[in-house]
Amino acid sequence: MGYEKERRIAELAVQRATLLTKKVFHEKAKGELAKDDKSPVTKGDFGAQALIIQAIAHNFPNDEIVGEEESSELRQDTALRSEIWDLVKDIKLNDSASDALLGGPLPSEEAMLDIIDKGNSPGGPKGRIWALDPIDGTKGFLRGGQYAVCLGLIVDGDVKVGVIGCPNLPVDDATSLSADIGGNQSDEEGKGVLFSAVQGEGAISRPLTSGGLAPSNPISMRPVPDTSKAVFCEGVEAGHSNQGDNAAVAKRLGITAPSVRLDSQAKYCSIARGAGDIYLRLPVRKDYQEKIWDHAAGDLLVREAGGQVTDIYGKRLDFSKGRTLIENKGVVAAPAALQDQVIEAVQVVLNLK
Ligand SMILES: Nc1ncnc2c1ncn2[C@@H]1O[C@H](COP(=O)(O)O)[C@@H](OP(=O)(O)O)[C@H]1O
Ligand SMILES: [Mg+2]
Numbered sequence: 001m002g003y004e005k006e007r008r009i010a011e012l013a014v015q016r017a018t019l020l021t022k023k024v025f026h027e028k029a030k031g032e033l034a035k036d037d038k039s040p041v042t043k044g045d046f047g048a049q050a051l052i053i054q055a056i057a058h059n060f061p062n063d064e065i066v067g068e069e070e071s072s073e074l075r076q077d078t079a080l081r082s083e084i085w086d087l088v089k090d091i092k093l094n095d096s097a098s099d100a101l102l103g104g105p106l107p108s109e110e111a112m113l114d115i116i117d118k119g120n121s122p123g124g125p126k127g128r129i130w131a132l133d134p135i136d137g138t139k140g141f142l143r144g145g146q147y148a149v150c151l152g153l154i155v156d157g158d159v160k161v162g163v164i165g166c167p168n169l170p171v172d173d174a175t176s177l178s179a180d181i182g183g184n185q186s187d188e189e190g191k192g193v194l195f196s197a198v199q200g201e202g203a204i205s206r207p208l209t210s211g212g213l214a215p216s217n218p219i220s221m222r223p224v225p226d227t228s229k230a231v232f233c234e235g236v237e238a239g240h241s242n243q244g245d246n247a248a249v250a251k252r253l254g255i256t257a258p259s260v261r262l263d264s265q266a267k268y269c270s271i272a273r274g275a276g277d278i279y280l281r282l283p284v285r286k287d288y289q290e291k292i293w294d295h296a297a298g299d300l301l302v303r304e305a306g307g308q309v310t311d312i313y314g315k316r317l318d319f320s321k322g323r324t325l326i327e328n329k330g331v332v333a334a335p336a337a338l339q340d341q342v343i344e345a346v347q348v349v350l351n352l353k
Contacts, residue, residue, distance in 0.1 A: 013055035017048035018165040048134035058103025067119020095211035125320040133293035137264025152296030157320025162297030197304035222274035228254030230277040268298025272305035281331035289324035308339035
């Protein structure tokens with residue numbers, strides 16, 4: 001029990017930061033950005049990191065933060081920095097009480113750089129450490145598809161709170177995944193979901209709003225009678241997970257439906273709400289170390305929704321080793337009752353046994 005304040009602040013902080021990313025996403029989709037505009041994803045990434053760290057530092061000043069970004073590029077590029085400041089300084093939740101909880105506006109453009117750099121914690125086994133990915137699914141963002149704003153609280157190596165904002169997922173938990181979910185999502189109607197979980201308290205979703213928090217629903221993974229009925233989620237980027245190996249595992253499990261491809265931790269969110277069942281991220285490069293900000297929130301969300309999340313060896317993801325999951329390879333997430341069968345198939349396909 002506990003962590004209700006952390007969940008609330010994290011949800012509101014993610015909601016506010018997502019507003020900023022959506023602004024850039026829609027300007028880009030509508031062709032409103034100047035041709036020479038700096039990468040919209042860069043602006044969204046730095047801006048969202050600054051806003052979220054501001055909220056954490058205001059409420060939990062002794063906590064550490066592992067954030068994906070650091071400010072050296074902005075310290076050199078003053079034009080980019082002021083474009084980002086223009087975005088950040090005006091973003092507010094459309095609800096003054098909620099906005100006040102997050103600590104109000106950032107003090108100045110220079111202070112914004114120092115705030116971004118508070119995300120430089122090395123991580124580790126002790127203490128309260130937030131893992132922040134301001135825009136996860138960079139490629140999805142640029143393609144006009146799925147992306148997510150992700151924040152997890154790790155306490156003594158264990159994820160206690162996970163919050164993920166998915167501006168382009170359908171609001172309705174019952175909407176099944178279609179193959180084009182990863183495609184162009186610039187039409188805003190009926191889209192935008194805020195997911196959260198607290199350890200031991202289950203997982204919930206609520207519509208992503210521009211104000212205070214909307215009412216929530218509990219979410220859970222779908223019961224799947226046998227693996228052949230499962231729907232598979234995987235990344236769009238062939239460089240991030242091995243789609244050939246994923247397909248071989250699906251075949252071994254008797255799955256005939258095509259996999260649904262979507263970027264970002266929206267995959268964890270989708271299976272946690274029963275839109276899809278199994279998420280496989282089989283390594284492409286043996287030396288790649290997964291980053292904790294790419295998995296902390298999603299790992300807890302799926303486990304609190306009745307799933308299991310391990311690496312390809314069946315080991316739980318270990319968030320106590322620093323900024324990366326150095327003790328793990330790949331990710332396998334499935335309903336808890338199916339996890340052993342899925343791991344078995346993964347191990348056969350990857351020749352691990
Ligand atoms: N070779 C690789 N293997 C696995 N993941 C990788 C990778 N190179 C980059 N990534 C990570 O994959 C994340 C996106 O995952 P997905 O493909 O599931 O959407 C990226 O997050 P960012 O988009 O935040 O940079 C990045 O951290
Ligand atoms: Mg990421």
